[in-house]
Amino acid sequence: MSSKYKTLKEECYEANMELNALGLVIYTFGNVSAVDRNDGVFAIKPSGVPYENLRPEDIVIIDFENNKIEGEMRPSSDTKTHAFLYKSWQHIGGIAHTHAMYSVAWAQAQMDIPIFGTTHADHLTADIPCAPPMKDELIEGDYEHNTGIQILNCFEERGLSPSEVEMVLIGNHGPFAWGKTAAKAVYNSKVLETVAQMAYLTLQINPSAPRLKESIIKKHYERKHGKNAYYGQ
Amino acid sequence: MSSKYKTLKEECYEANMELNALGLVIYTFGNVSAVDRNDGVFAIKPSGVPYENLRPEDIVIIDFENNKIEGEMRPSSDTKTHAFLYKSWQHIGGIAHTHAMYSVAWAQAQMDIPIFGTTHADHLTADIPCAPPMKDELIEGDYEHNTGIQILNCFEERGLSPSEVEMVLIGNHGPFAWGKTAAKAVYNSKVLETVAQMAYLTLQINPSAPRLKESIIKKHYERKHGKNAYYGQ
Amino acid sequence: MSSKYKTLKEECYEANMELNALGLVIYTFGNVSAVDRNDGVFAIKPSGVPYENLRPEDIVIIDFENNKIEGEMRPSSDTKTHAFLYKSWQHIGGIAHTHAMYSVAWAQAQMDIPIFGTTHADHLTADIPCAPPMKDELIEGDYEHNTGIQILNCFEERGLSPSEVEMVLIGNHGPFAWGKTAAKAVYNSKVLETVAQMAYLTLQINPSAPRLKESIIKKHYERKHGKNAYYGQ
Amino acid sequence: MSSKYKTLKEECYEANMELNALGLVIYTFGNVSAVDRNDGVFAIKPSGVPYENLRPEDIVIIDFENNKIEGEMRPSSDTKTHAFLYKSWQHIGGIAHTHAMYSVAWAQAQMDIPIFGTTHADHLTADIPCAPPMKDELIEGDYEHNTGIQILNCFEERGLSPSEVEMVLIGNHGPFAWGKTAAKAVYNSKVLETVAQMAYLTLQINPSAPRLKESIIKKHYERKHGKNAYYGQ
Numbered sequence: 059m060s061s062k063y064k065t066l067k068e069e070c071y072e073a074n075m076e077l078n079a080l081g082l083v084i085y086t087f088g089n090v091s092a093v094d095r096n097d098g099v100f101a102i103k104p105s106g107v108p109y110e111n112l113r114p115e116d117i118v119i120i121d122f123e124n125n126k127i128e129g130e131m132r133p134s135s136d137t138k139t140h141a142f143l144y145k146s147w148q149h150i151g152g153i154a155h156t157h158a159m160y161s162v163a164w165a166q167a168q169m170d171i172p173i174f175g176t177t178h179a180d181h182l183t184a185d186i187p188c189a190p191p192m193k194d195e196l197i198e199g200d201y202e203h204n205t206g207i208q209i210l211n212c213f214e215e216r217g218l219s220p221s222e223v224e225m226v227l228i229g230n231h232g233p234f235a236w237g238k239t240a241a242k243a244v245y246n247s248k249v250l251e252t253v254a255q256m257a258y259l260t261l262q263i264n265p266s267a268p269r270l271k272e273s274i275i276k277k278h279y280e281r282k283h284g285k286n287a288y289y290g291q
Numbered sequence: 292m293s294s295k296y297k298t299l300k301e302e303c304y305e306a307n308m309e310l311n312a313l314g315l316v317i318y319t320f321g322n323v324s325a326v327d328r329n330d331g332v333f334a335i336k337p338s339g340v341p342y343e344n345l346r347p348e349d350i351v352i353i354d355f356e357n358n359k360i361e362g363e364m365r366p367s368s369d370t371k372t373h374a375f376l377y378k379s380w381q382h383i384g385g386i387a388h389t390h391a392m393y394s395v396a397w398a399q400a401q402m403d404i405p406i407f408g409t410t411h412a413d414h415l416t417a418d419i420p421c422a423p424p425m426k427d428e429l430i431e432g433d434y435e436h437n438t439g440i441q442i443l444n445c446f447e448e449r450g451l452s453p454s455e456v457e458m459v460l461i462g463n464h465g466p467f468a469w470g471k472t473a474a475k476a477v478y479n480s481k482v483l484e485t486v487a488q489m490a491y492l493t494l495q496i497n498p499s500a501p502r503l504k505e506s507i508i509k510k511h512y513e514r515k516h517g518k519n520a521y522y523g524q
Numbered sequence: 525m526s527s528k529y530k531t532l533k534e535e536c537y538e539a540n541m542e543l544n545a546l547g548l549v550i551y552t553f554g555n556v557s558a559v560d561r562n563d564g565v566f567a568i569k570p571s572g573v574p575y576e577n578l579r580p581e582d583i584v585i586i587d588f589e590n591n592k593i594e595g596e597m598r599p600s601s602d603t604k605t606h607a608f609l610y611k612s613w614q615h616i617g618g619i620a621h622t623h624a625m626y627s628v629a630w631a632q633a634q635m636d637i638p639i640f641g642t643t644h645a646d647h648l649t650a651d652i653p654c655a656p657p658m659k660d661e662l663i664e665g666d667y668e669h670n671t672g673i674q675i676l677n678c679f680e681e682r683g684l685s686p687s688e689v690e691m692v693l694i695g696n697h698g699p700f701a702w703g704k705t706a707a708k709a710v711y712n713s714k715v716l717e718t719v720a721q722m723a724y725l726t727l728q729i730n731p732s733a734p735r736l737k738e739s740i741i742k743k744h745y746e747r748k749h750g751k752n753a754y755y756g757q
Numbered sequence: 758m759s760s761k762y763k764t765l766k767e768e769c770y771e772a773n774m775e776l777n778a779l780g781l782v783i784y785t786f787g788n789v790s791a792v793d794r795n796d797g798v799f800a801i802k803p804s805g806v807p808y809e810n811l812r813p814e815d816i817v818i819i820d821f822e823n824n825k826i827e828g829e830m831r832p833s834s835d836t837k838t839h840a841f842l843y844k845s846w847q848h849i850g851g852i853a854h855t856h857a858m859y860s861v862a863w864a865q866a867q868m869d870i871p872i873f874g875t876t877h878a879d880h881l882t883a884d885i886p887c888a889p890p891m892k893d894e895l896i897e898g899d900y901e902h903n904t905g906i907q908i909l910n911c912f913e914e915r916g917l918s919p920s921e922v923e924m925v926l927i928g929n930h931g932p933f934a935w936g937k938t939a940a941k942a943v944y945n946s947k948v949l950e951t952v953a954q955m956a957y958l959t960l961q962i963n964p965s966a967p968r969l970k971e972s973i974i975k976k977h978y979e980r981k982h983g984k985n986a987y988y989g990q
Contacts, residue, residue: 106523164406260866398641401733658973663976698876708905
């Protein structure tokens with residue numbers, strides 16, 4: 059495998075394998091991509107390949123207009139959603155899509171995940187948004203491209219910033235998460251699944267559990283992400 | 292082990308062991324069979340043998356009239372259900388029966404699993420049917436043969452095609468799944484269990500979660516199974 | 525370790541380790557014993573020893589009057605319950621007590637586990653009984669001995685046979701299971717935990733799920749345990 | 758690594774790794790500390806370091822006034838909570854903080870965990886207290902120090918002894934547990950998570966499940982912790 063995209067493919071491969079190792083996907087479900095902004099391309103999992111068979115050289119290179127640049131295999135069926143998000147959000151470096159159990163359950167329930175505690179607030183200060191299912195005319199059109207539009211519209215309507223809220227649920231479908239790298243997108247997918255399960259259990263125990271107070275939301279976010287952050291090294 | 296059915300037994304053995312590795316059965320629960328249409332026989336797990344002790348040569352060969360063709364051991368107690376389905380549905384190549392947790396729970400609840408999301412729609416476009424418990428006169432008769440009839444009747448009454456819907460729940464009992472090979476039947480058993488858990492969680496979060504829109508059902512099914520399918524290689 | 529009870533201790537040790545391997549206990553929770561009817565003694569786990577440190581030679585030998593016959597360590601705090609059951613039920617060869625999650629939850633809910641499906645009926649034809657919490661005067665007395673009485677009373681009041689129903693829940697406490705051997709008692713503990721989880725999920729999905737029909741209960745039990753049984757080898 | 762705190766750092770390191778091995782934390786979540794009363798210092802996990810990268814020499818040494826005594830890295834962001842508890846409660850030797858699933862769910866539900874059974878009573882005789890979320894003026898102040906005050910106030914208001922009740926939930930946040938050693942604090946974190954899941958399931962099965970009777974609470978506690986204790990060696 060001698061390719062100018064060797065490193066990018068390997069980053070993408072490692073992130074996909076981590077998705078599987080974390081128990082966020084089974085069989086061929088899910089996919090992760092990694093972008094190279096200088097070359098204007100991203101690397102993505104090939105479609106329908108089980109994780110146990112996946113090799114770095116199977117990763118496909120695509121540009122932001124959905125042209126295949128390198129690779130023998132057909133790219134993930136969700137490729138156009140990735141391309142649209144990379145084109146729309148210049149700062150992101152990786153995207154992950156899973157069918158993780160609790161994330162999907164909230165997406166199928168078509169409900170935002172309320173911010174109930176500090177585990178959530180350590181990562182984002184908003185409820186995790188659930189974009190509504192697509193209108194019929196969009197489904198019949200360019201479905202995966204329109205999934206990207208659906209995500210963008212959801213963030214614009216709610217005034218959310220994709221650099222602060224790095225995850226979303228698509229109603230009836232499942233989660234997408236992103237970050238500065240593919241590895242960070244996978245990390246955010248795991249955090250989302252954890253927060254999704256915690257919120258589920260919270261409401262089972264106390265259906266009228268109160269949302270986290272604004273003062274604590276702010277405190278936890280700032281100690282990790284604020285100017286005087288004192289979390290991490 | 293020199294047998295003309297060596298390959299068939301090995302296919303059946305591998306599929307049974309995979310059922311266990313996927314966590315869909317414990318102890319001696321469950322069974323998988325694989326058919327050879329040319330020879331008019333199928334291979335099936337012996338009854339009551341724990342998976343950790345199972346060997347390829349223990350697999351039993353049975354014809355469609357339930358005669359034992361080869362093998363020292365008594366075949367699975369569900370053998371007649373397998374025979375009846377192979378005889379009725381010429382296109383199927385493997386059948387799996389499990390006692391997987393969430394699949395059994397829906398079967399015991401005697402409810403169809405509603406199609407709530409795309410994980411489900413990527414595999415089938417209908418709710419997963421739950422056949423009602425058998426009438427008393429059938430139970431007292433040829434029980435396992437009649438379980439096959441129960442499945443067939445359920446599909447006929449609802450106008451379902453067993454090549455499109457490759458899984459069913461038997462009320463009060465548990466799931467059967469099938470496919471072109473024994474491995475595909477096991478795959479479908481795992482998909483069923485996953486979808487069963489997702490639907491369970493969805494209803495716990497939102498008891499009035501809406502069924503997936505017809506337009507999305509159609510889209511997801513066609514991108515994987517339709518004429519212009521673009522999922523997989 | 526040269527002891528006339530070497531084999532008995534090893535049987536007991538293996539069964540205790542299996543309890544842990546099956547995920548039915550953590551730390552020092554739970555205990556399994558194995559009886560030798562000829563010698564009128566049973567072997568039981570020492571009290572408060574974590575499974576990862578347990579050795580065959582740590583197993584303690586006790587007679588039916590609760591005298592220590594051999595062993596350096598203090599026996600399980602539940603020893604008198606085991607002794608009472610061995611004395612009362614001549615046919616049983618092993619007893620297991622766990623703190624498995626779903627079994628304990630039903631015990632704490634103080635409810636019988638209803639027979640909802642064939643997984644349950646393949647093992648016993650009755651609801652799994654939950655003995656009520658002990659009366660205060662018995663608690664203050666010989667507590668563990670009285671736990672045995674509590675189990676016996678529950679079976680007598682309900683007309684249950686301990687050779688047909690090999691498991692019970694103690695209200696507010698947890699499960700006991702038994703069988704012809706210690707290994708069978710552990711097997712029954714795992715079956716109980718599985719059935720407990722299935723019944724839990726069934727009621728979450730459908731709070732008015734019907735009990736299994738008598739005709740199916742009878743059929744499944746007889747195909748495994750009846751005169752013309754055709755399950756197993 | 759030649760340090761006078763070498764043993765203390767290793768105790769702290771082992772306890773942190775055990776937290777991860779028990780599945781009570783993911784990524785960088787959670788932290789354990791171990792105290793040396795003679796030197797008036799404690800060892801604590803560095804902030805934001807994933808468990809798979811953690812080394813004994815990364816552990817940070819802090820005194821009770823929150824001064825760093827030894828170590829290259831920034832200590833856990835929860836360090837001031839640990840310092841405050843060590844200063845307030847002279848008898849404790851280790852503290853653990855996790856984001857374990859069921860413990861966090863109860864904390865987010867802002868409810869005490871009721872004592873429903875003997876698994877709970879074998880460890881403590883009270884409901885596991887959930888301290889209310891902090892008042893806004895305290896959050897904006899010295900947040901982690903004030904979390905310690907929050908815990909202390911909760912114990913004082915309820916008349917609880919921290920040597921008998923070795924665990925607490927912080928509303929909206931999660932659990933803290935402690936004990937004579939760091940290893941015991943981790944053990945108590947695992948017991949808390951187990952009891953939290955059992956209580957959750959109990960209420961799902963029977964929303965009006967009764968609290969454990971006082972007579973059984975007393976009996977189970979005394980057989981393990983009382984003057985005539987007969988549990989353990």
